Each structure stands twice: as structure tokens, then as C-alpha cells.
Amino acid sequence: MNLEDLTSFNLAQGVWYGMEALVIVGLSLYIIFAFVVVRQVNQMTDTLEVGFEGPIRFAAWLHFLFALATLGVAIMIL
């Protein structure tokens, strides 16, 4: 980075870099939440079995994979 680049590094760019970091940290935390949902579903289906456990577990894993994919997309395009 030369002196010219440093002077052109304006406040707006800094805000967007900060935003990018925030989005990635936020999405990483969200993945933890999505994993907790998977564990919660396991606990619930262990407590009560009614013959509909498969679709519920699938939805929880789908949500977890969606969260992973969103983080991947954010890292790639931001």
C-alpha cells in the first residue's frame, strides 16, 4: 500500500470494512445458534416420539446448512 492509496482510504471505505467484519462475526455466531437448534430438536425428539421425527430433524439440519452457506457466500462476495 503506497502513500497515494493511504490518502484515498476514506471514511466510507472504513465503514464498509467494519460492516463486513460485523456481518461475518454475526453470521458465525448465528451458526452456533443454528447448531443449538439441532441439539434442541434432538432433545425434543428423544423426549417425545410420535412418528414425525424425520422431517423435523431434516428441517433443523437444513437451517444449519443454510446458515453455513450464508456465511460462505458472505465471505466470498463481501
Added chain:
Amino acid sequence: MPEVYSSSHKPHKSHQTQEVEKKLHSIAKPSKNAMSAFSYFPPHVKFVGTDNQEKIILLLRRHPITTIPTIFTAFFMVIAPIFVGFIPDIATYIPVNYQLVAMLFWYMITLAFIIEQFLNWFFNVHIITDERVFDVDFTHLVHREITDANIDQIQDVTTQMSGVLHTTFNYGNVIIQTAAQIPQIEYTAVPNPDKVAQVLRELRVQEEIEKIEGRVR
């Protein structure tokens, strides 16, 4: 002490017990639907709190009509990004890549909301077995609370139906007063509260007969 005699013969059910069982089976039709809010004699239900000999008579959830506000909220969450497109010059304020990530995040939150609300409805159940009544509460992500009381500890059963919705769709609260450590178990917004009370009444009679005949487990 060694066992001198062991009989494989099951204890004979008295005429009174058979009558009560017949009444119990006539209250409602058995249900095989896993999504039902009123499952009578559900065939494939297993609950962690019951023992092997215990038979699940009734599985209750909140009446589906109570989920309508949640369904509307989820619907508006799904269509909300369409309205963002009407904000003039949005692309000049927020870059396209950020818009895409924001939209993905929004739909992820929407999916989480739908899953959480469904789990909340599906797993917050009330169970009546031939021996006990249970109230299962998953209040938040990692909190589970199971309350139970023996049928013979039930002292009083009250049903509450108030308002147009309750009367129109035949749902309400069933309040069970018990002599157990937790004095009250409340089944909230369950379908057919009168039938629930009737089931509890028959089970209490059955329990009394079992006590008299010395067949208490």
C-alpha cells in the same frame, strides 16, 4: 426367598372395569395423525416419562387456531423483501453484494422463526396416561420442564371456555387441581376440553375400582 409359585395368568378384570374401559373407548375416535392436537389412544407415541406398562390415552396440543397469528407473521416475513424493492434508490445506499447477504440473512431468520414456532407448538404437549397426567414445556431453546401427577392425586378438574373463538372452535383450558407437590396443572387452549374432563373422570373411576380390587400398580 425362592418363588414357590408364579402364575402367567393376568388378573381378571371385573365387570365394572370393563364398563369403564368401554366408556373410555366411546368418548372419541382413536387418532393416528401425528400432527393432531387431540390424539386419542395414539398408537405410535413414546414418551420419556412413562413406564413400559403405562398406556397413553390422550395427547393434547394447543388448538391449531391459536397458531394463526404466527402463520400470518411468517407469511409477512416471507414477502417482506418484496417491499424493500419499493424503497427508491436503495442500490445507491447499499451495495448489491450487501443486499444479497442481507436477503439471505433475512430468509434464514424467517426459517428459524418458522422452525421455532412449529417446535413450540408440536412439542409443548399435555399427556394423559392410564396412571398419570403430564405437562411438557419447552419454554426456550434449552429448557425442558415435565410436570406430572398421579391420576389418584387429582382432586378437581375445571374446564374454561370463554369468548367467541373458544366457543366457535370448541377449545379451552383444563385446570387440574392435584394433591401432588405441584398443586395445579393447566392444559392451555386444548381442543374438546369437555372430552378431556370426561376422560379424566373415567380414569379416576377406574383408579378407584383398581384400588378396591387391589390391582394398584
